[in-house]
Amino acid sequence: SVDVKGDCAKKLWDQQKKGVDYNVYSRVDPEVKNHGELRVGYVYSKELIDACNDLPRIAGRAGVVHSLIETLGLLADVITISPRKGKEEEIQRFHSTDFIEFLHRINSVSDEEKVNTEEAELYGLSYDCPVQEGIYDCAALVAGATLTAAEALCEGICDVAINWCGGWHHAQRSSASGFCYINDIVLGILKLRETFSRIVYVDLDLHHGDGVEDAFSTTPHVLTLSLHKYSPGFFPGTGAASDVGLRRGKFYSVNIPLMDGIRDAQYYAVFKRVMSSVCTVYQPQAIVCQCGADGLAGDPMGAFNLTEVSYSDCLHHILDLKLPTLVLGGGGYSYSNTARCWAHLTAVAVGRKLPQEVPDHRYYMDYSPDFEMNIQAGNRPDLNKDEELMDICSRVAGDSELLSHLLKNDAVHMVS
Numbered sequence: 001s002v003d004v005k006g007d008c009a010k011k012l013w014d015q016q017k018k019g020v021d022y023n024v025y026s027r028v029d030p031e032v033k034n035h036g037e038l039r040v041g042y043v044y045s046k047e048l049i050d051a052c053n054d055l056p057r058i059a060g061r062a063g064v065v066h067s068l069i070e071t072l073g074l075l076a077d078v079i080t081i082s083p084r085k086g087k088e089e090e091i092q093r094f095h096s097t098d099f100i101e102f103l104h105r106i107n108s109v110s111d112e113e114k115v116n117t118e119e120a121e122l123y124g125l126s127y128d129c130p131v132q133e134g135i136y137d138c139a140a141l142v143a144g145a146t147l148t149a150a151e152a153l154c155e156g157i158c159d160v161a162i163n164w165c166g167g168w169h170h171a172q173r174s175s176a177s178g179f180c181y182i183n184d185i186v187l188g189i190l191k192l193r194e195t196f197s198r199i200v201y202v203d204l205d206l207h208h209g210d211g212v213e214d215a216f217s218t219t220p221h222v223l224t225l226s227l228h229k230y231s232p233g234f235f236p237g238t239g240a241a242s243d244v245g246l247r248r249g250k251f252y253s254v255n256i257p258l259m260d261g262i263r264d265a266q267y268y269a270v271f272k273r274v275m276s277s278v279c280t281v282y283q284p285q286a287i288v289c290q291c292g293a294d295g296l297a298g299d300p301m302g303a304f305n306l307t308e309v310s311y312s313d314c315l316h317h318i319l320d321l322k323l324p325t326l327v328l329g330g331g332g333y334s335y336s337n338t339a340r341c342w343a344h345l346t347a348v349a350v351g352r353k354l355p356q357e358v359p360d361h362r363y364y365m366d367y368s369p370d371f372e373m374n375i376q377a378g379n380r381p382d383l384n385k386d387e388e389l390m391d392i393c394s395r396v397a398g399d400s401e402l403l404s405h406l407l408k409n410d411a412v413h414m415v416s
Ligand SMILES: CC1(C)CN(C2CCCC2)C(=O)N1c1ccccc1/C=C/C(=O)NO
Pocket: 057, 128, 170, 177, 178, 179, 205, 206, 207, 235, 292, 294, 300, 301, 330, 331, 332, 333
């Protein structure tokens, strides 16, 4: 059973004041900026974690993330929701039948040789998206978890719904890409569209959220906003500031291209400026946020210098909108830093303060040598110039003016 946050926090605080020392890792401190009244759904099951633990490029990551969140006692503050598997007809709402059929076929193949290569190439299967036994089953479980989270928001079971196993933003309608096979985010947004008419998708991953942007580039009902590294030869190569969407979706795709080395303060300043102007004009009814953690200092991608602070500030800003919010994972290749970051974001959602030290648990040694919960900012040179970033922001804000003009003249699309 889950205490209502207020009671839990108050009871714990009263106990602590009375000197009863609760054996909790995190001090519940009412001073912490508290989204206390938010009900937070946390989607997970042993089956989902086990399946994601077997994914080749992030083998074991799901378990490290969940174990830290569990050890920090955060499950006591959330509504845990067991996910269902995505049904074939749901997955077909975005992906083509032939692609799904192909994924089914390679799902049961044990050795790669049997797969005919040019067909695999056609569907995006390559080094980055290896043929993997059981890949369909795993991807369908992940998609089902994101759909379960979206349904919980539509039914008002919770205000925030988290699926750290989701966030596979590169998958396209008929091809895998960038290690993403089924685009759980697109499926989750289509589910939210059954209830909400205007949805903002925020992509904080190091990489451009191309699969989600492409899925909704011609519609004004989903505004996609992606902040990402944009430089020659860097995957996926899309997401220039000039990429604003097409036809009826023009100005409803927003891209903030960034250079290596960006740090927390600058990143959050850009996010806040763009997100504020977009939301003021667009008036979204729900938010989806992909929190890919490969922008963190210390990630093997070695690009940005972010810590959990800017990710937390962005999520605080989003939660302050008091809208149904779907929170998803994504990239993140330093497992300890990814776990630190997503544990902090879970704590932000439930309004808990975390301890300085990583608590002892099964994966404690992954957090050496510091064993601290905070991530140290890197010192890679910052190639971003303030005036360039401000210029991009004001252009987007300018587009927001255009967007507001469109909204006034486009009432048909924005019927609430
Ligand atoms: C195969 C992995 C996913 C892993 N990886 C690194 C991390 C550390 C050692 C290898 C990559 O660069 N990858 C990729 C390879 C080709 C295309 C895309 C990606 C990553 C996409 C992504 O994160 N989107 O959000």
